[in-house]
Amino acid sequence: MRASDILDPNSQIGVKLRSLYAAVQEEAIPERFLDLLEKLDQAELVASAKAAK
Template sequence: MNSKKEDRELPAQSGRVADILDPNNQIGIRLRSLYAAVQEEVIPDRFLDLLEKLDHVERLATVQTGKE
């Protein structure tokens, strides 16, 4: 009776092991880790300044286009 329960658990356990060893799963784990690390990085001031300048130029273009 006990062996039947063990037989039912083995495929699930071996399935989990196969998932861990699957190269696609490994790539997914590493990509998620990299993405999480990038999310935590601080945005450099120089990049923020460039974005601010771009917003300013876009606002000016919108105003000039609206007046014409």
């Protein structure tokens, strides 16, 4: 009998979620998303510079 077989359903869900989260952490961030973040940073700088005037 495996350890996961004796876990209650909530524990099994937790194990699966931790496994999924770990896999997502290993994925690379898409270049398009990084570009969008950079554009957002630039827009915020421009807006704050205009507000400071």
